[in-house]
Amino acid sequence: MKLLWIDDAEGSCGCESIELPPGWARTVVQGLGDGFRYARDGNWDVIAVVVPQGGWCAKEVVEQLLRVRHRTPVLVVARRPDYREAVEAAQTGAFDYLPAVDLPERLKSTLERVAALCGSSRRRSSPAEPWRQFVIGESRPMREVLEIVRLVGPRRCTVLITGETGTGKEVIARAIHMASPRAHLPMVAVNCSALPEHLLEAELFGHVKGAF
Incomplete structure (x- = not known):
């Protein structure tokens, strides 16, 4: 399965060093410009984005990503977690809101949950329906x-x-x-x-x- 990781310009969350569950491959880009382009042009099972970035709040980033990939789960990785921001992100359609402080463990469990849901969906769906x-x-x-x-x-x-x-x-x-x-x-x-x-x-x- 494929994870698109949209880091901030400084690469502050260090996604490359985080161990992913078996079967997952990651692509890391820096900045929302490349992030939105990769999200639009690629075929991703999950998109994770670090916030805040370039004046964009979590709600705005999630809205934009869901416009171009409306069926792809979006994970918000918050460098400065905030309860109100988490609620807004969830109401906008984010799959999960992950504080950066305990990211490795939370990210792994969330990706395992996504994989289980995707497997269930693929068993139920068919190309015709x-x-x-x-x-x-x-x-x-x-x-x-x-x-x-x-x-x-x-x-x-x-x-x-x-x-x-x-x-x-x-x-x-x-x-x-x-x-x-x-x-x-x-x-x-x-x-x-x-x-x-x-x-x-x-x-x-x-x-x-x-x-x-």
């Missing part, structure tokens, strides 16, 4: 849901997904998106409950200048 890797479950009700995804995915239609909180509605929505002809385009999730009622229509569909 790449979306299948996101949906876990083989029970009869889940098989019925998967058949519905296969049915509506290729069609241009509106789909209403209902269910209790935490049952995976957005996971199924993403599976439908990946099964559709629009899979190469970004999927935008909007939390409508967070929008004021009188602004919902304007936020979703726009408004004429001066309407307010």
Whole structure:
């Protein structure tokens, strides 16, 4: 498996000396310029980035990396760990937030966890149905849901997904998106409950200048 390590310009975290789990190979670059380019052009199983760098905070770096490699786990390595920064990175989509002080042990265990998850995803997925890797479950009700995804995915239609909180509605929505002809385009999730009622229509569909 392949790890891209984006170190700062000084190479302060010394990734080359850290022992990786068996089966892992690392590529180390310095600076975000080369880091973003390597992330975009390479095929990586994990991307680890040292923060802060060049005025970029962890949240901004994670956002940029996920734009170019939206399915690759991103690890944030913090030279100056901060609780709020860790929360922001996680909310943005970082796979893990690793303080540099105990990096060797934490990095090894995190890479082992990523390898286990990737192995499970590859067993579930197939070239014909790449979306299948996101949906876990083989029970009869889940098989019925998967058949519905296969049915509506290729069609241009509106789909209403209902269910209790935490049952995976957005996971199924993403599976439908990946099964559709629009899979190469970004999927935008909007939390409508967070929008004021009188602004919902304007936020979703726009408004004429001066309407307010």
